[in-house]
Amino acid sequence: xxxxxxxxxxxxxxxxxxxxxxxxxxxxxxxxxxxxxxxxxxxxxxxxxxxxxxxxxxxxxxxxxxxxxxxxxxxxxxxxxxxxxxxxxxxxxxxxxxxxxxxxxxxxxxxxx
Numbered sequence: 001x002x003x004x005x006x007x008x009x010x011x012x013x014x015x016x017x018x019x020x021x022x023x024x025x026x027x028x029x030x031x032x033x034x035x036x037x038x039x040x041x042x043x044x045x046x047x048x049x050x051x052x053x054x055x056x057x058x059x060x061x062x063x064x065x066x067x068x069x070x071x072x073x074x075x076x077x078x079x080x081x082x083x084x085x086x087x088x089x090x091x092x093x094x095x096x097x098x099x100x101x102x103x104x105x106x107x108x109x110x111x112x113x
Contacts, residue, residue: 014059039106046102053095060088 067081 010062013062039109042102042106046099050099057088057092057095060084060091064088 064081064084067077067084071077071081
């Protein structure tokens, strides 16, 4: 009984980003006939990759939290959980630097924000 409650809670938490990023389709909206350029493509890729990256970061920290919860005082398991948190934080730093570099390059080229 308790296992199914925990599983449904985890499923709801993992589904929240998908629900918040849902696309609203408006059938009467005119088509967007904008010429394709490199900055538009970069912006599209950036807007696609960023939510996926945030979801992976959240899942990584949830996984590290489960490692801490299931360690049961075992020093080796606690060390592994600590390493997961450290690597997750390092990944966040690298990802933020990478996306910042993309934004700086776009502004330098003249594409705006």
